[in-house]
Amino acid sequence: MSAGAYDQSTPAADASYVYQYGTAGAAALSVFDKVSGALVTTLSDPFAPGSSGYSLFSAPLVTTAGKVLSFSGGGFSGRAASSSEQYESRVLVNYDITTRAYAWRSANSYFTHPAAANGVIYAARNAPSSLDALSESDGHILWSWAPPAGESFHRNIVVTRNLAFVSTDAHVYAIDLGTHQQVWQIAQSGMLAISGSGILYIATGSTLSDGRLISIKLQ
DSSP: OGGGOOEEEOOEEOSSEEEEEEOSSSOEEEEEETTTOOEEEEEEOTTOOOOOSSEEEEOOEEOSTTEEEEESSOBOOSSSOTTBOOSOOEEEEEEETTTTEEEEEEEEEEOSBOEEETTEEEEEETTTTEEEEEETTTOOEEEEEOOSTTOOEEEEEEEOSSEEEEEESSOEEEEETTTOOEEEEESOOEEEEEOTTSEEEEEEOSSBOOSOEEEEEOO
């Protein structure tokens, strides 16, 4: 369990370092030299709740130079399946690699895996359901969008130059980053990814994969 990481965890990397969040022993973000693999520093997470010691369902997110975002604490799905979704909502913690300390934590707990672009972090929460655009500098909410009543957010968010794509348990929506309004939807749900050629992929299933993959040409 390298860097205290349990299963369902993925590291992140930039030009200099590899980042791994873990909860085994004590919750922390570990920073490794990308070339030598040597541990550079360990940044403690003071907000993490007790861990189930089972799964993380987490991946650090490198934002601007010297900043890394991560969920605080681990996750649990109750399923021995890599295609399942965690139960817990968790706060987001932004770490400053230069000062070697956390910079801020989100005021709310979020459920979806976030995305970042142009100094803004996008994450969705439930109860109430809200897609929030957070300032990368201090974590305050810049604007929000709510889905139709009765729908809850799931899985992850992907962002393009002008749109944020997010899944609920009933639809995938495209939200205009300028107007903050919905401009497109499809009656599917699941994990999202966008290829370099502008194809939106949906691995369908809001909480557990059903084995299908849908591709949509965005342009």
